[in-house]
Amino acid sequence: MASPSTATRVSSGRRRTVIAPATRFDRRLSEILIHATNVFCEKGYAGASMRDLSRASGMSLAGLYYYFESKERLLFLIQKHTFTTIVQRLKGRLEGVGDPEEQIRIFILNHLDYFLANPAAMKVLSHEAEALKNGFASEVAAIKREYYRICVGLLDDLKRDRGLQFSTRIAVLSLFGMMNWIYTWHNPRVDADAEHIAREMSDIFLRGAMNGSKARKVGR
Amino acid sequence: MASPSTATRVSSGRRRTVIAPATRFDRRLSEILIHATNVFCEKGYAGASMRDLSRASGMSLAGLYYYFESKERLLFLIQKHTFTTIVQRLKGRLEGVGDPEEQIRIFILNHLDYFLANPAAMKVLSHEAEALKNGFASEVAAIKREYYRICVGLLDDLKRDRGLQFSTRIAVLSLFGMMNWIYTWHNPRVDADAEHIAREMSDIFLRGAMNGSKARKVGR
DNA sequence: ACTAGTTTCGAACGAACGTTCGAATAGGCC
DNA sequence: GGCCTATTCGAACGTTCGTTCGAAACTAGT
Numbered sequence: 312m313a314s315p316s317t318a319t320r321v322s323s324g325r326r327r328t329v330i331a332p333a334t335r336f337d338r339r340l341s342e343i344l345i346h347a348t349n350v351f352c353e354k355g356y357a358g359a360s361m362r363d364l365s366r367a368s369g370m371s372l373a374g375l376y377y378y379f380e381s382k383e384r385l386l387f388l389i390q391k392h393t394f395t396t397i398v399q400r401l402k403g404r405l406e407g408v409g410d411p412e413e414q415i416r417i418f419i420l421n422h423l424d425y426f427l428a429n430p431a432a433m434k435v436l437s438h439e440a441e442a443l444k445n446g447f448a449s450e451v452a453a454i455k456r457e458y459y460r461i462c463v464g465l466l467d468d469l470k471r472d473r474g475l476q477f478s479t480r481i482a483v484l485s486l487f488g489m490m491n492w493i494y495t496w497h498n499p500r501v502d503a504d505a506e507h508i509a510r511e512m513s514d515i516f517l518r519g520a521m522n523g524s525k526a527r528k529v530g531r
Numbered sequence: 532m533a534s535p536s537t538a539t540r541v542s543s544g545r546r547r548t549v550i551a552p553a554t555r556f557d558r559r560l561s562e563i564l565i566h567a568t569n570v571f572c573e574k575g576y577a578g579a580s581m582r583d584l585s586r587a588s589g590m591s592l593a594g595l596y597y598y599f600e601s602k603e604r605l606l607f608l609i610q611k612h613t614f615t616t617i618v619q620r621l622k623g624r625l626e627g628v629g630d631p632e633e634q635i636r637i638f639i640l641n642h643l644d645y646f647l648a649n650p651a652a653m654k655v656l657s658h659e660a661e662a663l664k665n666g667f668a669s670e671v672a673a674i675k676r677e678y679y680r681i682c683v684g685l686l687d688d689l690k691r692d693r694g695l696q697f698s699t700r701i702a703v704l705s706l707f708g709m710m711n712w713i714y715t716w717h718n719p720r721v722d723a724d725a726e727h728i729a730r731e732m733s734d735i736f737l738r739g740a741m742n743g744s745k746a747r748k749v750g751r
Numbered sequence: 752a753c754t755a756g757t758t759t760c761g762a763a764c765g766a767a768c769g770t771t772c773g774a775a776t777a778g779g780c781c
Numbered sequence: 782g783g784c785c786t787a788t789t790c791g792a793a794c795g796t797t798c799g800t801t802c803g804a805a806a807c808t809a810g811t
Contacts, residue, residue: 488712
């Protein structure tokens with residue numbers, strides 16, 4: 312967690328004394344962000360109180376404000392870090408892959424992989440998308456737009472490559488719906504792992520439920 | 532709106548004097564429910580205050596409590612009515628249809644039809660699914676389970692009919708995700724109507740993005 | 752006009768909210 | 782030890798929260 316020290320502190324320059332990869336401040340902030348993520352996940356942003364966050368992170372109510380200046384900024388830090396990370400990982404995984412279908416399968420796998428590894432953060436990202444205002448909202452919206460555009464690009468490639476024609480917008484948003492809705496139902500004790508679910512969703516999205524398993528049997 | 536008079540009143544029996552199809556009480560409650568739905572849609576259940584509801588419905592804060600005993604009960608009434616209605620309409624539309632594929636297309640159309648005709652209510656139903664507790668929660672959960680089971684039934688029919696094999700659970704929940712996510716993106720000034728979107732989503736879900744338009748050109 | 756019942760409301764309740772402040776503590780460098 | 786800064790905290794601020802209460806206003810049958 313913890314994007315590099317963009318919080319309350321106005322104090323001196325010259326941080327990071329000798330070795331530590333991140334300052335003590337940043338490490339402590341990360342811990343708070345993790346606990347806050349869990350609380351926001353369980354009670355919702357509006358339903359979670361600063362006192363809930365205080366209890367969960369084991370720090371006094373006033374002490375929290377040393378690390379961030381408002382509850383809204385805290386949600387912003389969580390959303391920005393989560394979204395930035397998932398986009399960055401996606402770019403890494405897409406490098407060197409040429410086939411459009413394979414690229415889309417990687418997009419889906421990357422999304423679900425991160426989702427199921429960080430369910431609380433991704434629920435907060437998905438479910439509290441409208442909670443931020445003005446400046447905070449637009450900064451997260453910019454990352455979201457970039458992520459959306461990447462997916463649009465992949466689908467347009469697929470359409471060009473195979474001579475298909477369908478509404479890219481509806482397809483992309485349907486795909487996001489399939490993937491993001493998972494926070495409402497996934498149960499790690501019952502459901503398969505990310506790789507399995509990603510393959511199943513990719514098959515439905517690309518080949519359809521009516522061709523799903525047959526195509527897999529033949530093609531692989 | 533307004534399920535038949537299950538609110539605060541403990542008073543006398545013998546309602547509905549002569550003609551009116553619903554009592555004055557029920558009609559007034561319906562109006563409040565509509566306004567409350569819009570407020571919950573915009574600010575979220577936890578983020579909406581009773582004073583917001585009072586302002587939106589043009590009734591005093593105290594006056595609202597004549598019609599329901601708590602904010603939570605109000606959300607319950609909204610969710611129960613919305614969910615009951617969509618299930619009931621679905622049953623009507625499915626009657627007499629035999630083909631499994633056609634049944635699933637009707638399921639999708641019914642869902643999106645109602646969703647886009649009642650966007651606020653459906654957003655409150657989708658987005659505030661975890662807001663109710665105990666008794667209220669379980670009663671709505673029961674309707675949701677029935678709705679879910681209908682969809683499972685339709686997909687199992689399809690699988691049997693065409694000799695397919697895929698995870699019904701993942702397919703159903705992916706479909707719900709596609710459909711319910713629409714509250715995050717649909718813009719009536721930009722996007723097509725329910726029938727168009729339902730056809731597009733049905734094609735993706737059943738035949739896949741890679742076969743979408745081709746199948747439509749040939750098949751219809 | 753009187754009455755009985757239904758509907759509405761102003762005012763207030765205690766509790767919980769996000770945030771602030773100044774003092775107290777802890778940590779690392781001379 | 783002494784010193785400076787970074788960190789933590791108890792207590793309180795003013796506001797808003799969901800809900801209650803008793804009185805007023807309305808409605809309809811006589």
